[in-house]
Amino acid sequence: MSDHAEAPGAPLPAFELPYYVVVFSSVRTAGDRGYGETSDRLDALVAEVPGYLGHESARTPGGLGITVGYFRDVTAIEEWRSIAAHRDAQKQGRAEWYEGYTVHVAKVERSHGFVRD
Amino acid sequence: MSDHAEAPGAPLPAFELPYYVVVFSSVRTAGDRGYGETSDRLDALVAEVPGYLGHESARTPGGLGITVGYFRDVTAIEEWRSIAAHRDAQKQGRAEWYEGYTVHVAKVERSHGFVRD
DSSP states (O other), X not given: OOSOSOOOSSOXXXXXXXOEEEEEEEEEOSSOTTXXXXXXXXXXXXXXXXXXXXXXXXXXXXXXXXXXXXXXSHHXXXXXXXXXXXXXXXXXXXXXXXXXEEEEEEEEEEEEEEEOO | OOSOSOOOSSOOXXXXXXXXXXXXXXXXXXXXXXXXXXXXXXXXXXXXXXXXXXXXXXXXXXSEEEEEEEESSHHHHHHHHXXXXXXXXXXXXXXXXXXXXXXXXXXXXXXXXXXXX
C-alpha cells in the first residue's frame, strides 16, 4: 500500500463489521529513490490478499502522509505483512524512504458515513 | 479536529496501550465557507478533552483528506462527540463543507514506530 495513487473522488465507505484498520502515518525523505514504482507494485499485490477491503491515502505536500488499510481480520493483515515484496519494501523504507513512521493496528467497533445528495 | 493545521515534521508516536483511533476520511466541497476558522477552534477544544492523546491530518490537494484522532478510551471519544461546538460543526459539515466523509472508531491492538537516527 502506498500514497502514490491518485486521490479518489470519495472516501471509502464504512464497511460492515467486523473489520480492522491499519493506520500508517509517515514523513518521507527527499526524492523518489524508487518509491513510486515499488508502491505501485504493492498496490497491485495487496489487492490480491484474501480479506483485503481497500486502502486510501492522503499526503500534505512536503509533510505528513497517512495511509489507512482496511482488512477483514488479523489473518488478512498477517498475510499482507508476510509477503516477501512487502517485507523487502519495509526494509527499503527504513533504509531510504522514510524519516519516520508509525503503524497502528486497530479493530473497528463502529463506523458510519455521509454522502451529499 | 481538522486538517487545517500545518503538517508536523514527524508522525505522532505509537502510544502505550490501551487507546483508540478515530479515522475521519473526507472529500471537501469547494471554498472555505468558514471551515478554517471553525477547525482552528475545534483544535483548541479537543486538546482539553480528558483522554485526548493527539491528532494528525493529511490532505492531498483537491482530493482526499484523512484525520486520525487518538484517544485513551471510549469515554474520551464520547466526551468529544458531545461538545456543543463539535456537534454544531458536524451539522455544518454535512450542510456545507463535505461532499462525503466516513468515520471509523477502532480499538488499537498493537502499534510500533520507526524514527531515522
